[in-house]
Amino acid sequence: MNIVVAMKQVPDIQQIRIRARKPVMEDVVYTFGSFDKNALEAGVQLKEALGGKLIVLCVGNTELEDTVKEALAAGGDEALLVVDDIYSDLDSCQVSALLVEALGKIEDVGLVLFGEGSGDNYSGQVVGRVAELLNWPQIGFAQEISYEQSTNMIRVIRALEDVRETVIAPLPAVVSVVAEINEVRIPSVTQILKAGRKPKKVFESADIETVLPGKTHFIKSSLAPENNRKTIIVKSVDELLTALKSENLI
Amino acid sequence: MAGVLIYSNNPNYLMELQSAAAVIAQGRPVQTLILSGINSADSIKVENLYICRNKVCISDVGVVAELVKQAASQLNCDIVLLSGDRRGKELAGRLAQKMGAGVSTDVSALKVEDGKIIASRNAFGGALVEESIIVMNAQIFAIAPKSFAEAVPINSPIKEIELTIPDGVVELIASNPKSDDAVDIAEADTLLAMGCGFEAQSSIAEVEKIAAKMNAVIGCSKPVATDRKWFSEDRVIGISGKTCKPILAVLMGISGQVQFWAGIREAKTIVAINNDENAPILGMVDYAYVADLKDAVPHLIDKLGPKGL
Numbered sequence: 281m282n283i284v285v286a287m288k289q290v291p292d293i294q295q296i297r298i299r300a301r302k303p304v305m306e307d308v309v310y311t312f313g314s315f316d317k318n319a320l321e322a323g324v325q326l327k328e329a330l331g332g333k334l335i336v337l338c339v340g341n342t343e344l345e346d347t348v349k350e351a352l353a354a355g356g357d358e359a360l361l362v363v364d365d366i367y368s369d370l371d372s373c374q375v376s377a378l379l380v381e382a383l384g385k386i387e388d389v390g391l392v393l394f395g396e397g398s399g400d401n402y403s404g405q406v407v408g409r410v411a412e413l414l415n416w417p418q419i420g421f422a423q424e425i426s427y428e429q430s431t432n433m434i435r436v437i438r439a440l441e442d443v444r445e446t447v448i449a450p451l452p453a454v455v456s457v458v459a460e461i462n463e464v465r466i467p468s469v470t471q472i473l474k475a476g477r478k479p480k481k482v483f484e485s486a487d488i489e490t491v492l493p494g495k496t497h498f499i500k501s502s503l504a505p506e507n508n509r510k511t512i513i514v515k516s517v518d519e520l521l522t523a524l525k526s527e528n529l530i
Numbered sequence: 531m532a533g534v535l536i537y538s539n540n541p542n543y544l545m546e547l548q549s550a551a552a553v554i555a556q557g558r559p560v561q562t563l564i565l566s567g568i569n570s571a572d573s574i575k576v577e578n579l580y581i582c583r584n585k586v587c588i589s590d591v592g593v594v595a596e597l598v599k600q601a602a603s604q605l606n607c608d609i610v611l612l613s614g615d616r617r618g619k620e621l622a623g624r625l626a627q628k629m630g631a632g633v634s635t636d637v638s639a640l641k642v643e644d645g646k647i648i649a650s651r652n653a654f655g656g657a658l659v660e661e662s663i664i665v666m667n668a669q670i671f672a673i674a675p676k677s678f679a680e681a682v683p684i685n686s687p688i689k690e691i692e693l694t695i696p697d698g699v700v701e702l703i704a705s706n707p708k709s710d711d712a713v714d715i716a717e718a719d720t721l722l723a724m725g726c727g728f729e730a731q732s733s734i735a736e737v738e739k740i741a742a743k744m745n746a747v748i749g750c751s752k753p754v755a756t757d758r759k760w761f762s763e764d765r766v767i768g769i770s771g772k773t774c775k776p777i778l779a780v781l782m783g784i785s786g787q788v789q790f791w792a793g794i795r796e797a798k799t800i801v802a803i804n805n806d807e808n809a810p811i812l813g814m815v816d817y818a819y820v821a822d823l824k825d826a827v828p829h830l831i832d833k834l835g836p837k838g839l
Contacts, residue, residue, distance in 0.1 A: 293655035293788050303654060315770075372623065373632070400654050402769055403635045408591065408623025417699040418591045420620035435703070438589075440616045441764065446704040447589050456620070459756040459770070460763060496632030500661040502653055505795060510816040517829040520801065520819050529720075529778045529799055530744060530834075 281390030281451065282332035285323045285356070286379055286406070287316040289340045289347045290399040301503040310347045313399020317354065317464040319457050322425060323393050324355035324465075329427040330390050333357040337386075339378045341368040345482065353467035353475035360386060364485040371495040372401075376409035381490045382483065383414070391434070394456040396421060407456040417449035422457045532667070533559035535607035537598050537621075539567070539588055541574050543613035543673075548576055548681035550611055550673050553640045554647050558609070563601045563691065565594070575683030580605070580691040588617070590700035595624040600693045602629065608667045609647075614674040622672040632664035635672040638773070647671075656769040656792025674773065676716060708762070713747055714772075715765055720746035721776040723767055723794065724760070726753055727783020727804060727823055731760050736827050737782070743834040749774065751790050768793035783823050786811030 292309040312320075323334040336356035338344050340363060348359045362378050370378070383389055392414075397404040404420075411418035423444070424437040435448050439458055467475070514520045524530045534555050536547045544562060551560045561578040564571055567588055571581060580601065586593055598621070602610055610625065612618040614636050626633035638659075639650040646663045649671055653660035664670075715721060722741055724734070734748070741748050749767045754760050767774055769792045779797040784790060786802075786809060794800065800815040805822045812818040819826065 290655075293657055296654075296657070298657065303657065371632075373627070376623075376627070397770065402652070402655070403623075403633075404619045405623030405626060405633055405635060408595070408620060408625070409627040411592065412595070412624045412627035415592075418620070418624060419589075419700060420591065421616050439763065442708055444706045444708060445589055445702060446706075447700050447702050449700045458763075459752065463757065494665070496626075496664055496666065497634070497662045498665055500648060500663060502658045502660040504657055505659050507795075507814060509800065509814060511813055512817050513812075514817050514819045517819075517821075517826060517833050520817055521830075521833055523817055524778070524799075524801070527799065 281330045282335055282386060282388050283323045283326060283330055283391045283393065284335045284337050284383060284386060284389050285316070285320045285351075285393045286337045286410070287312045287320065287351055288398040288400075289338060289344050293400065298504045301506070310343045311399070312347070312350060313395055313397070314464065315395025315397055315457065315459060316399065317395070318459050318461055319393040319395045320351055320354055320356060321462045321464055322422070322457050325462065326391065326425060326427060329429070332388060332390065335360055335386055337379065337382055338362070339367055339370070339375050339382070341365045345480065348480065349472070349475045352478045353472045354465055356478070358479040359481070361480060361482045362488065363482055366485055371497060372403060372405045373409060373496050374492045376406050376413060377490050377493060378488065379406070379410050380413045381488060385481075385483075390451040392452070392454045394454070396456050396458050404456070407454055411454040414454065417453040419447055419449060419453065420456045422455050423460050425455060425457075425461070531558050532606050532608040533561055534609045534611060535598070535602045535605060536560065536562040536611045537564075537601070538613035539565070539617050540613055540615060541568065541570060542680065543615060543618075543675060544574060544576065545680035545683070546675065546678045547611045547613060547673060549678040550640055550671070552681070554609065554642055556642055556645070561605045561607060563598065565597065571688070575685055576681070577684050577686045579686060579688050581688050582691050582693045584693065584695050586695055587698050587700060587702050589702045590698040591620050591624050592700075593696055593698045594621055595628050596696045597693050598625055599628045601691055604691065608669070610670045612670065612672040614672040618672045622670055626670050629668045629670070630666065631668035631670045632666055633670040633672065634662060634664065636674045637671045638674050638677045640671065652769055652792050655788045657788045676773075708764075715747050715749040715767065716772045716774050718747035718774065718776050720744050720778045721749055721774055721780070721797070722746050723749050723751065723779060723781045723784055724754055725751045725782060725784030727785075728754075731758070733823070733827065734760060736831065739831045740827065740834060743831070746780070751784055751787070781811060781815070782827070784811055785809045786814055
């Protein structure tokens with residue numbers, strides 16, 4: 281059975297400057313969010329047990345054809361991309377509809393993996409929307425995943441705030457992972473070079489049959505919080521402690 | 531007018547959600563749903579409390595979503611408030627898809643303007659705060675813990691609600707409480723944060739001395755917990771960890787990544803100690819001290835002694 285890892289291309293937020301409380305979106309460098317990379321690595325580790333391929337599935341703008349190489353270098357066997365510049369800024373319900381249509385184009389999907397949240401919006405809702413559209417079992421916050429071939433079930437240890445639960449579910453299923461599940465691998469130069477030659481199927485909006493639902497949200501404002509901190513440089517521990525003491529903080 | 535339905539598996543968060551509902555209800559009826567597995571169901575004190583007595587596996591998100599959807603329909607609610615803990619977040623998307631609703635998660639604030647509910651949440655990795663309105667009538671909000679104070683308990687009889695329990699597909703085999711400490715970094719008045727600037731795990735013992743002298747609690751940046759495993763995840767400060775608002779935060783060996791900053795930026799006073807004079811954090815805080823932690827930490831221990839300050 282094949283494993284699909286759904287990954288969201290996001291701007292590399294650490295490199296984005298904020299000007300007048302808004303992000304400067306010129307020369308954006310794209311990457312995948314860290315939890316998506318954990319999901320990819322989880323797929324790499326499960327691939328052998330499920331006996332199939334690891335397919336990277338992404339929806340987004342045309343930069344994806346380049347960005348996806350990162351994922352192919354880190355262990356994805358193939359990629360299926362739904363790309364169009366009109367897909368630059370989709371709501372979760374729109375992305376979910378496109379992901380489900382794309383999943384229909386992939387054979388023998390046993391497991392769909394997500395990170396616990398995307399690298400930019402981090403709403404964590406797409407995993408549930410996709411699971412509902414597929415009517416598949418949904419398991420979130422996986423810290424350990426193992427596959428039992430005899431029963432065709434997965435056993436997942438999932439991390440909640442106060443407990444760790446062990447749950448089982450039959451495949452096919454949808455699972456989201458937490459960062460603790462594994463360490464993201466850094467591809468070697470050879471792997472990066474090979475990535476360019478791995479198969480990529482690319483669909484455009486014209487190829488899509490689903491009528492996209494409307495957006496669910498109207499964004500009233502999206503601004504960097506004001507930072508009115510003092511930014512006082514202190515040159516010694518004494519100076520620091522004196523300052524804190526004068527403010528009755530210690 | 532369609533009402534507001536509150537659902538959570540956590541009795542404390544249920545009380546916070548009552549306060550959140552009060553902000554947005556605008557005269558709508560507010561109802562609360564609990565499922566039978568919840569801890570101390572009989573001591574939950576809210577009005578219009580409904581319990582579904584059937585035993586269900588709440589780890590099966592599809593089942594819980596179906597039950598909450600049925601309850602919302604039966605009780606004529608088109609707005610649902612969920613807790614923003616992991617159980618609430620995993621439910622949010624599935625429930626929204628079932629109800630044809632829009633959903634906002636990790637909501638830190640709510641207000642109503644011109645009859646529209648405006649939710650605030652972090653966006654863009656935590657770099658921005660977004661205010662948004664859900665365009666359809668069916669709206670779901672998963673509220674970040676501690677964003678609202680717990681409401682005053684109200685004694686009220688529990689009512690039963692009959693729901694059709696769907697077949698489950700996820701089975702719970704074991705449930706193991708985390709043996710982590712009882713410290714909640716989000717409750718601390720003084721918080722010390724350890725970042726990747728520390729080289730050796732033995733540093734923790736040294737920082738603990740500072741914490742003891744300052745009556746502080748220690749938290750960390752995400753990589754220190756998930757990659758280095760120096761701390762458990764509940765010590766992580768940031769967008770995927772905890773949002774902390776201490777009176778004093780001392781950030782040590784922390785560069786100032788966006789996802790971390792979102793979890794500490796509302797602290798009253800922030801100090802940063804970092805040996806890299808170009809570290810972004812130094813321009814973001816109240817007091818910035820460029821120093822090698824190997825010198826700064828022992829100095830702090832020394833100066834914070836009983837003889838010092």
